[in-house]
Amino acid sequence: MESFDNIYLDISKQPGKCKLAESGLGWRPSGGGDTFTLDSSNIGAAQWSRAAKGFELKILSRSSGVIQLDGFDQEDFERLSKAFKIWYGINVESREHALRGWNWGKAEFTKAELAFNVQNRPAFEVPYSEISNTNLAGRNEVAVEFSLPAGDGSDSVAKPGSTRNRGRKAAAGPDELVEMRFYIPGTAVKKEKMEGADGEEEDNEEEAEEQNAANLFYETLMDKAEIGDVAGDTFATFLDVLHLTPRGRFDIDMYESSFRLRGKTYDYKIQYSAIKKFFLLPKNDDTHTLIVLGLDPPLRQGQTRYPFLVMQLKLDEEISLEMNMTEDILKDQYKDRLQPHYEEPIHQVVTKVFRGLSGKKVIMPSKDFSSHHGHQGVKCSIKANEGLLYFLDKSLMFVPKPATYIQLENIAIVTMSRVGGAVSASRTFDITVSLKGGLGEHQFSNINREEQKSLEDFFKAKSIRIKNEMAEEAAGLIAAALDNDAMGSSDEEARPDRGSADEDEESVDEDFAGSSESDVAEEFDSDHESSGDSDEEMGDASDGGDNEDERPKKKTKV
Known part of the structure; x- marks a missing residue:
């Protein structure tokens, strides 16, 4: 047995002890915790190179991707290479990284990672397990988004054959790379794989097809990183669903632990664990309803973040859906949460399937609130964006853009005021929601004057302080009008001073001699x-x- 101390697994916070034996290798953190083991039959290849904490041993496993062991000394290479050769029959390849600093090179898709080579030397490698999404950002540009760390910041240790550490390696540090873009000009030839007589895949040059190089890179990365193609089949699919945020129509594929949005330009893969809030909000037109998903981490599209996903569905559109799962899975994992068959309005089916697979509670508008016209949303604006403000039991929600969520317990005071000209001010008013602790405020403008009583009753029922500047303004206008009347009926002493104009009749211009x-x-x-x-x-x-x-x-x- 060979043993090495102060070794870091997958950029973990804590070092640990790495042991090699004929049956495989293992790693245990020095501060205590779960042990990582890898069977000898699962070791496919090994590479030795310079890394952050010394030298790194990278193991390409046959099933669980890439394993990185960092912190070795240069003298450890001989012991490691000898152990791998004798016990596992694998030669440890010594690799030197490109140090020129060039940002152009050649991308190579290996079995477990994307390698970027400069002058036939690797500049960096990105494991497919760390890629959460990819999109065509332009005609010749491909954006690659990386998985975000776990919210708890705890160390992640993978079990044999598992992908528990997927997307959680960067949790060790406060800063991380979240997106990278590749500019890929020109065209490339796509070769179709054909099965030969012996069952092996062969390149068929006749089937070769020339296409945009960026498109080929994008399609290859989608396939290699299994974006959208998660373990298991698609449980349900909803086609051509209108989304208000981000704007567009997307097909929704529902999987066991995630769902995928497929659009013409962008594809997204979102874990159910990222859904923090689930709202079902009927619109005032009595024709559509909104399904709002609060996401953390938010959906990213370039530099734009979307913390809320807003779908709009028709109330009178019915669909028939057969869940694509066996009876055993349905009974064992989703008992009382999902049904084998749905034949209902589409908004109810989408809500029930999302609720069943994600396990999130559906939040609906409060029964304590009803607008002047009997609706559950109040029409208003945030700056130049019109939308609906919904009053929930524990929060306020404005949709569709910018989707704004405010918890009632964080509200310090609500101020009602009139803003605008004389005509608009008489018909509408604004409310400003100030948050506790000086955390800012939200202003909702152009609310119909008829909704004032409904809003006041709701805030009073929730014990939220209200300041009505409209009443103070009206009292001030009345006082000003009374003052004007009093001034108009007063004697000459109350007249405003007109300066020398009052002296013209009495004064004599002595210098003027013409008269x-x-x-x-x-x-x-x-x-x-x-x-x-x-x-x-x-x-x-x-x-x-x-x-x-x-x-x-x-x-x-x-």
Whole structure:
């Protein structure tokens, strides 16, 4: 028996002891925990190379993928290679990685991993078990998404022949690579595999087909990584289901532990364990209903994350579905959760199958709430996005975009206010939901004025504080109107100061000499001389002849 200390299995947090014997190898963590064992008959190949903690022994097993043992010393190579040669009949291949730092090379699909080679040396390898999804991101670009770590952060130890460590190796560190994109130009030739007379597969060059290289890479990776093709057959399939988030139509394939969304551009594989919330929300049009799945980790499409999956189904569309599983599986694993046959409206069938396979409870709108028109959702907007706000027993849910979930226990206060012009403010109002601990707020705008009482009754029943700024605003407007009336009926002292405009009648412009008495008199004197006594008689007539002494005397011409 050969024994090695301080060896790390699959990037585990704790080191352990690795032992090799004729029957196989084993690894036990030094801090205690589950032991990993691998039978000698399951060892397919072995590679030795430089790694993060020293030197790494990579074992390609025949059934459970790739096993990585890191932390060996350079002197351990002779002992390892001798033990593998004698006990397992396998030569340990010593490999050197490419260190040039080039980001272009050749991708090679091996049995258990995707290898990226630069000048015929491996730059990096990605085990298929670590790939959760792949999509065509463009005409010549393929996106590869990696599995996220387990939420509990615990070490993962695989059992013989199992895939328990799948997607959980990176749990050892806080940072991880979650997506990689390959640019693949040009075309490639796809060779069809044909079975020969001896039962072995042979390349048939006549069946060779030239196609886009990126498409061929994508299809090969889908096949090798078994994305969607999980163990077991498809239990149920729903075709052409409309999704509002992410937007598009997808076929849904239901498997034992996961389901797959198949679209024209994107494919997704989602574990049932990622479903944290399950909502069934009827729309206000009485024609459609929404099925909302809360996902953690969220669905990723490039840089966009979708924490909620929103499906829209017609209420009057009925389907007939036969579950593709044996009676034994149905009775043993899904007793009282699934039926062998369904013939109901599609939204009920999808809900029952998802609930049966995932084991999640279905959340529906609260019976304590009903809108002014008897609906269970209230029409409103988040910024420029219109949607429906549903009032549940323990939360609020806005759909479809951006899907927003708020737990009632986290709400500090709800503020009702009017925003907008005079016309819109009289018909609609906004509510602002402020969260406890200063965690932010959510504003829902353009709510019909008729829904105010329904919302107030619901929040009061849930013992949530309400601040009605509309009532305060109305009281302020009434007070302002009364003040204006009082100001209008007051005397001159209450008039607003108009500045110098009020002084025009009383002030005298002393600098203006054009209106002097002498100038006016001279002008009339010249007329008087030419017109005789007619002007004087006209003046007497206008004064009635009684105020002869009060009239100004004419200036005597010198």
